[in-house]
Amino acid sequence: MKTKGRLVVISGPSGVGKGTVIRRLLGECENLRLSVSATTRAPRNEDTEGVTYFFKTVDEFRSMIDGSEFLEWAVYNGNYYGTPCAAVEENLESGLNVILEIDVQGALEVMKKRPDAVYIFIAPPDRETLMKRLVGRGTETEEQIKKRCAAAAAELEQQDKYDYVVVNDVLDDAVEEIKSIIEGKNVK
Ligand code: ADP
Numbered sequence: 001m002k003t004k005g006r007l008v009v010i011s012g013p014s015g016v017g018k019g020t021v022i023r024r025l026l027g028e029c030e031n032l033r034l035s036v037s038a039t040t041r042a043p044r045n046e047d048t049e050g051v052t053y054f055f056k057t058v059d060e061f062r063s064m065i066d067g068s069e070f071l072e073w074a075v076y077n078g079n080y081y082g083t084p085c086a087a088v089e090e091n092l093e094s095g096l097n098v099i100l101e102i103d104v105q106g107a108l109e110v111m112k113k114r115p116d117a118v119y120i121f122i123a124p125p126d127r128e129t130l131m132k133r134l135v136g137r138g139t140e141t142e143e144q145i146k147k148r149c150a151a152a153a154a155e156l157e158q159q160d161k162y163d164y165v166v167v168n169d170v171l172d173d174a175v176e177e178i179k180s181i182i183e184g185k186n187v188k
C-alpha cells in the first residue's frame, strides 16, 4: 500500500515571503505540490488562473461553499479565499506532500479537522523588515498595505498555535529549515 503524503500548512503575514519560500520549495522537492486556492480577489500581474489561484465571482465562490467543496475558507481583507478539498485529497492519496498556503483563520479551521498535518508559521525578523518587503513588492495600494499591516499584527499574535515558527531572515536558511520539517527530519 502506498504511504499517504503529508499535509503541510503554511501561514504568515502578508509580505513575509511565503510565496518566495514556497516557490523555492516546489523547485527543490520533487514530491511536493501546492494546493491552488480559489479566491474572489482581483488577479495581480503575476497571477495565472489555475496556477496561483482559481479566480471566482462571489456567486461562484458561495456556490462552492454550498456544495461543501472547501476543506476551509475564510474572508481576508474583504475577499473570499478557500482550499478546494478534492485536489488536496487526491495528491495526499497518491503519496505526494501537499502545502496549503493559507491565512491564520483558515489554518485554525484545518487544525480542528486535520490534527495530523504539520503547521508552520513564517515570521519576519522584525516588523520593519516586514513593512519594507510588503511595500517593496509594489503590488498593493497604500490603502491595501495599511489593511494588510493591521491583519499582520493580529496574525503574529497567533504564531504560538503552530508546530513550528520559521523566521524568514536569510531566504536559504528558511528554505532549508522548512525542507527538513517537511521531510520529517524534524518531526513534531
Ligand atoms: P508573501 O507571499 O508572504 O506575501 P512574498 O513572497 O511576495 O510574500 O515576498 C514579499 C517580498 O519580500 C518580495 O518582494 C520578496 O522578493 C521579498 N522577500 C521574500 N523573502 C525574502 C528574504 N528572505 N529576504 C529579503 N527579501 C525577501
Ligand code: 5GP
Pocket: 011, 012, 013, 014, 037, 038, 041, 072, 073, 074, 076, 081, 082, 083, 101, 102, 103, 104, 105, 106, 107
Ligand atoms: P494574497 O491576496 O496575498 O494572495 O493572499 C492573502 C492571504 O490569503 C494570505 O495570508 C494567504 O496565505 C491567504 N490565503 C490564500 N489562499 C487561501 C485559502 O485558500 N484559504 C485561506 N484561509 N487563506 C488563503
